[in-house]
Each structure stands twice: as C-alpha cells, then as structure tokens.
Amino acid sequence: MTNKRGEETRQLIKKSACSLFAGKGFKQVTMKDICEAANLSRGGLYCHYGSTREIFREIINNFMIQQGDSFSEKIEHQLSAKEILNEVLEKYKNEMLDSQSSLSLALYEYFSIDNTETGNELCAQYTASFNAWQTLLEYGIKNGEFHHVDIKSVFDLIIFSYQGVRMYSKIMPIDEDIPQRIIDQIKKIIVKE
Amino acid sequence: MTNKRGEETRQLIKKSACSLFAGKGFKQVTMKDICEAANLSRGGLYCHYGSTREIFREIINNFMIQQGDSFSEKIEHQLSAKEILNEVLEKYKNEMLDSQSSLSLALYEYFSIDNTETGNELCAQYTASFNAWQTLLEYGIKNGEFHHVDIKSVFDLIIFSYQGVRMYSKIMPIDEDIPQRIIDQIKKIIVKE
Amino acid sequence: MTNKRGEETRQLIKKSACSLFAGKGFKQVTMKDICEAANLSRGGLYCHYGSTREIFREIINNFMIQQGDSFSEKIEHQLSAKEILNEVLEKYKNEMLDSQSSLSLALYEYFSIDNTETGNELCAQYTASFNAWQTLLEYGIKNGEFHHVDIKSVFDLIIFSYQGVRMYSKIMPIDEDIPQRIIDQIKKIIVKE
Amino acid sequence: MTNKRGEETRQLIKKSACSLFAGKGFKQVTMKDICEAANLSRGGLYCHYGSTREIFREIINNFMIQQGDSFSEKIEHQLSAKEILNEVLEKYKNEMLDSQSSLSLALYEYFSIDNTETGNELCAQYTASFNAWQTLLEYGIKNGEFHHVDIKSVFDLIIFSYQGVRMYSKIMPIDEDIPQRIIDQIKKIIVKE
DNA sequence: TATGAATGAGTCTTCATTCAT
DNA sequence: AATGAATGAAGACTCATTCAT
Numbered sequence: 001m002t003n004k005r006g007e008e009t010r011q012l013i014k015k016s017a018c019s020l021f022a023g024k025g026f027k028q029v030t031m032k033d034i035c036e037a038a039n040l041s042r043g044g045l046y047c048h049y050g051s052t053r054e055i056f057r058e059i060i061n062n063f064m065i066q067q068g069d070s071f072s073e074k075i076e077h078q079l080s081a082k083e084i085l086n087e088v089l090e091k092y093k094n095e096m097l098d099s100q101s102s103l104s105l106a107l108y109e110y111f112s113i114d115n116t117e118t119g120n121e122l123c124a125q126y127t128a129s130f131n132a133w134q135t136l137l138e139y140g141i142k143n144g145e146f147h148h149v150d151i152k153s154v155f156d157l158i159i160f161s162y163q164g165v166r167m168y169s170k171i172m173p174i175d176e177d178i179p180q181r182i183i184d185q186i187k188k189i190i191v192k193e
Numbered sequence: 194m195t196n197k198r199g200e201e202t203r204q205l206i207k208k209s210a211c212s213l214f215a216g217k218g219f220k221q222v223t224m225k226d227i228c229e230a231a232n233l234s235r236g237g238l239y240c241h242y243g244s245t246r247e248i249f250r251e252i253i254n255n256f257m258i259q260q261g262d263s264f265s266e267k268i269e270h271q272l273s274a275k276e277i278l279n280e281v282l283e284k285y286k287n288e289m290l291d292s293q294s295s296l297s298l299a300l301y302e303y304f305s306i307d308n309t310e311t312g313n314e315l316c317a318q319y320t321a322s323f324n325a326w327q328t329l330l331e332y333g334i335k336n337g338e339f340h341h342v343d344i345k346s347v348f349d350l351i352i353f354s355y356q357g358v359r360m361y362s363k364i365m366p367i368d369e370d371i372p373q374r375i376i377d378q379i380k381k382i383i384v385k386e
Numbered sequence: 387m388t389n390k391r392g393e394e395t396r397q398l399i400k401k402s403a404c405s406l407f408a409g410k411g412f413k414q415v416t417m418k419d420i421c422e423a424a425n426l427s428r429g430g431l432y433c434h435y436g437s438t439r440e441i442f443r444e445i446i447n448n449f450m451i452q453q454g455d456s457f458s459e460k461i462e463h464q465l466s467a468k469e470i471l472n473e474v475l476e477k478y479k480n481e482m483l484d485s486q487s488s489l490s491l492a493l494y495e496y497f498s499i500d501n502t503e504t505g506n507e508l509c510a511q512y513t514a515s516f517n518a519w520q521t522l523l524e525y526g527i528k529n530g531e532f533h534h535v536d537i538k539s540v541f542d543l544i545i546f547s548y549q550g551v552r553m554y555s556k557i558m559p560i561d562e563d564i565p566q567r568i569i570d571q572i573k574k575i576i577v578k579e
Numbered sequence: 580m581t582n583k584r585g586e587e588t589r590q591l592i593k594k595s596a597c598s599l600f601a602g603k604g605f606k607q608v609t610m611k612d613i614c615e616a617a618n619l620s621r622g623g624l625y626c627h628y629g630s631t632r633e634i635f636r637e638i639i640n641n642f643m644i645q646q647g648d649s650f651s652e653k654i655e656h657q658l659s660a661k662e663i664l665n666e667v668l669e670k671y672k673n674e675m676l677d678s679q680s681s682l683s684l685a686l687y688e689y690f691s692i693d694n695t696e697t698g699n700e701l702c703a704q705y706t707a708s709f710n711a712w713q714t715l716l717e718y719g720i721k722n723g724e725f726h727h728v729d730i731k732s733v734f735d736l737i738i739f740s741y742q743g744v745r746m747y748s749k750i751m752p753i754d755e756d757i758p759q760r761i762i763d764q765i766k767k768i769i770v771k772e
Numbered sequence: 773t774a775t776g777a778a779t780g781a782g783t784c785t786t787c788a789t790t791c792a793t
Numbered sequence: 794a795a796t797g798a799a800t801g802a803a804g805a806c807t808c809a810t811t812c813a814t
Contacts, residue, residue, distance in 0.1 A: 025305055027220045032804060044778045105305050111364035112218055112298050122365040153378040156371050157354050164353030167360055171304035172315040178349050185346040224788060234796045411691055413606045418783060430799045491691050497750035498604055498684050508751040539760040546743030547736050553746055557690035558701040564735050571732040610809060620775045
C-alpha cells in the first residue's frame, strides 16, 4: 500500500485534534494548534485536511459509527430487560462523568456554527437512539419487567438529562453523585419494584 | 447625573451584544461585531468595556439576578404546590423552545474557556435553584399533594433535562412536543394522581 | 473635516501602489508590497482597502476620468485639424516612450484576470476615444485638410499601434525612433500633402 | 531510445502548460496548476522542469522557431508580392482574433518580470520579422506592385497594431471587423491601386 | 522516472487594542 | 465620551521545493 504513510498521518492528526476538541471545544482549536499537537508542519497538515471543520467532521463520523446503542443483539442473547437497562445506564453514568474525553461542547459549537447542512447527523443519531430504546422498553414491558411507561417521554427524559449533565460536567465541577441519582431515578420510573 | 448618557450606551451595548451571543455563542462574537451591532466606533466601545468577557459577564450577572426561581413568595400566598409546579414547568417548557434568545451555548463556551475563575456562578445558580425546588417539593409532600420522591434526584432530572433540551434546540430542529412530554413525565413522577 | 487624515492616507496608498503597478504589473504587487511602499502597517492598509483589485480599480477610475481625448474644445477654439492632430500625436509619441509610468501591463493583467465585470471600462474608453477621433477626422475632412480616409480603419490603426508600442516598451528596449516613425506614417495616411 | 517516455511527458507538460499560459497569463500559472493539468504528481513534474519560467522558455523557443515569417521561399517560387502580402495579412488577421490560443499576455508578463536576461529574444524576433518584411516590401516595390513606402515605418505600423489587437482581444470583446479594417488599411498603404 | 508526503516561507486577512483628536 | 486611523500579532492558506520510496 502506497498510502500507508498517509493514512498513519491522518490517524495521528485525528487523534491529536480529538484531544484538542475535547479539551477546548470546536472553535477555539486552530489549524496551528493541530499542527503543533501532531508535530506536523503547516503545509503538511493541509496535505490532508483543509480546515478544522473537515477534521472534525471525520472524527464525528467515525465516532457516530462506532456509537449506537443497539440492544437487539443482547435481547437475542436472552438477557433480561432489566440487565440490559442496568448495563446501558451504567455506561451512561460513566460517560456523564468523563468530561475529559467528551466532545459535547465541541459538537454543540460545530453544529451551531453555520446551520446549513447541520442537524441532520444529530437528528439521525437521535432517531437511531430512540429506536434502540424503544426496542428495549417494549421488550421489558412485554416481559412484565417494566411499567407501562410512555416510551417517547421516558426516552426524552433519559437522553436530554444525560446530555445536560455531559454539558455541565465540562463547565462546572459536577457532584459525583449526580449521575448516580439520575440513573436511579430513571430506573425507578421504568422498572417494576 | 452626568453618567446618564453613559449608562444608556452601556445598555445599548449589552442589548446588542446579547443578541449576538444568543445567535452565535460566546467565542464567535468579536468586539468588532459588537461595535457594528451597537452602531458604535471601536474606540467608543472600549470606553465602556475592555473585552467580550467583560460584557458577557455583566450580561449574565443581570440575567442571573432577575432569574432565580423563588417559590417561597408564592407559597406564602397560599397557592397549592401543584399550581406552583404547573406554573414553573410551563415557564420551563416555553424556555426550552425559545432557542432564539437562549444564551445556553454562549454560557457553555464562556465557562469552558479558561476555567480559572469559572464555575462558581454556575454552582451558585445550581444551588439556589435547588433550594427553591427543595422548598417547593417539601411543601407539596407535606401537603400530601406530591409523592414522597427523593428531592435531589428529581431536581437533577428536571434541571439537566431542561438544560439538555435548551442546548439541543440551538443546534437541531427540536420536535415541539418534546418539552411537553418532558414536563408531563416530570409531573407524573411528582404529583399524586 | 474629520476624514482629512484618512483621505491623505488613501492618496498616499494610491500613489505608492501606482508606482508599484507601473513597475511590476498587477498580479506581482502584493498588499505587503503596498504596505511597505506606503510605510503603513498591514492592518492600516486594510482600514482603507481590502485588496489590490480595489486599489487598482480606484487608480484607473481616477485615471480614466482625467484621460479622454476631447478635441471638440480645440475645434471650437478654431485650431486647424492639422494642428490638433499634430498635438495629439505628439502626446501619443511621448506616452509610447514613457514606459516607466505606463500602467499598460498592469491594466492587461487586471482585466484578464476574472473577466466577469471586466472589459466594460475598456470598451467605454475605446468608444469614447473613437468618438473624439471621429470628430477630429470629420472636421479635417470637411475642412479639406485631410484625405477622405475610412475613419474607423484609421482609428483602429492609430489606437492599436499605439497600444502595441506601449506594451512592448515595457518589455524590450524600444528604438526611440519607432514612435516617431509611426506617427509620421499616420500623418501620411491622414493629412493631405 | 530510453528517453522516449521522458520526451512524451515533456511534450505533455508543455502542451498542458501552454493552455494554461494562454488562458491565464504567465504569473498566475503555478507549478501546481501544471501538475494538475498534466495529470502528473508534484515530484514527477520536477523531474523535468524546475520552474514555470523554464517551461515557458521552452515553449516560446519552440514557438519562435516554427514562427518566423520567411517570405524568401515564396518569392523564389515566383509568387507575386501582392499574393504573398495577402497571405500573410490573412494569417495575421486570424491570429488577431484567436485570443484563446494567444500567449501575448503571458509573453508580456514573462518578459516584464525580472528584466535581466530579457528582451533579447523579443528583439531577435523583431529583427527577424523586420528582415522578412523588408525582403517582401523591397520585392514588391521593385516589381512595381507596391508604393514607394518607407519600409521601417510601415513595418512598425503593421507589427505594433497587430500586437496591440492581440493584446486587447485577450481582455475585451473585440469587434470582429477590427482585424479586417486594419489589414485593409495596411494594404491601402502598401499596394498600388 | 514517478509518487505524494512533508517542509517552510510568504501572503492574506482579521482583530484586539491603542491613541491623537 | 466618542471617533476612526493605526498597530501588531495571530491564524489561514497556498505554493515552490525537497525527499524517501
């Protein structure tokens, strides 16, 4: 492969840029910052990417692909709804506290600047996430493990409180108990007993 | 008062800047932008404020002062807990949808840049808000209008889902029903019947 | 006048830029060159003009205004056609040799880059010049001083040979006699005897 | 020959570059442009040429060699002076209108930048061209086909009006009749009857 | 020969900030 | 208080040019 070298550099750039975006948000990261972080010359960086937007776009594409809460697999593996719920909420809890690696702020900035092509990826992600949760909740309700909750409402509550905390955790010291309290409350709403 | 004129100018600057911050976030607003929006010369602006941070700080101070959910007054006026809750949730709902005038993004950026002196105002606001809600919830519980909920948990759920929606509404088209669903769900958690 | 200072600077910029354009053509002059020539900082220059095109445009506008061969005035002053012809050809001759101050090359470059809005000024100038010459030639022919030449043809020959020499004088050492020979030949075509 | 392939590439480069020079002038063509036009990598181009000047020089050398109005051959073939004149003026006329393929602007820029080594080729071309025309005109005059014109003057008029039109045709829409009028006028000057 | 990654210099452009008026 | 000209630094971007492969 002739482009082995190039691909490595691209990875390096993305990795370096990602740290910067997580740390400073989108707008406050410059091409110069990225050059320096990736230990690359100005022109060298421009060989691969023409702007911070371009780099960021690639990062979040990779990111969103690997994301995606898909519960169906687990359901097929005969896990109980409650177990799956516990697992995902645990994951959420950890993410809420992991302000370091969170791209939340950068994502908000990125999508808020120049709203033209925007929003679609986010909408898509929102929808995908909703579908996954719907599957899980219906499964739990059918099983008799979960209450007869309104799926949409519960989903919104989960997703937006999660996002809200992620956001805040970037800008103020968040009491470590907050994520725990939130997921406990959510469980209380959903799970019988 | 000799500084009548000066005060007017300051108000004008803050008003103009506020629109800009609401529209573009914090970092993407420059002193130059504000000059133009306020129809003021470069030097003129600098007579009053030395940086965008300074202007922004004053805006949010005013803002936080006028904010503050204080329910105690209403409680004294013998309103039922349920009525007060409905009122405040209605207010929240409207704010969630009012992406135009929301400073969310700007606030996040402001507080995320240069974390030194930061966070304190937000913490203070969080605490103040918590105290207010605590008062309300205890009042409702004592009255027998509300369930015996865990106050902290419910408060977190409310406040962060509210913040999450405000954030998202700035960057993607938010289904109008979402705020309604969220407050309905919250009521369900809190209110008996 | 508050803009006295600014106007002076603008004049200075145009003067400096004009020398540069005359010396190096259009494209090879950078904003940096102009800054230095005008002894102005980068930002200072940008206060007044946003690009070399903008500066150049203003220069040629001024230039074209002051230009314009208008013979009608002279005709009214009862000068003979031959005298007027001699005068203008003498002027042309001197301009042909004055390669230093000639903007020819710069003009060509300017108009050849990005042909959108282009050509119109040149067309206008060509037409205006033609009208002037038409007046003169008809006057001379009516007087009996000039041959019955085809006005358009003679005009084209004059104007394009003039332009051709101006161009060449910028890029190769032009024999000083060439302009003289050309205007002599033109006279021979036009003037009786 | 091992350099067959290399020679092909050089031709390709020159061909691609020539279109670019004709279209955009000399200075505005970059090595990068040429790479892209020739569908060659950066390094590949540098294997053959070190700069745009080098490429351009080779182009115009080829060009000037194939050029050269040489009338002597035709004179030996017993063509009448008038016929030869008609032929060459017809050729000139077509070239004047063929703004697409004209290198005029590029030539001017090339020779105007960095005047050190410059001008010589142009001078040589001017002289060669003059010699050819001198031969033709003397031939016609001796034949009695042409007037007793001043050879130098007529030559200058021809060559510079020709160049003037070529130049202008690159930068403004030229009336198609102009070249015709010019050559007609020239014929009128030269040819008897 | 040819590729394309990388460098580094040069220019463009935008702003925060200062200052004489 | 207010104007707007001017400065200088920072960052964006483009290329000529080199070099390992």
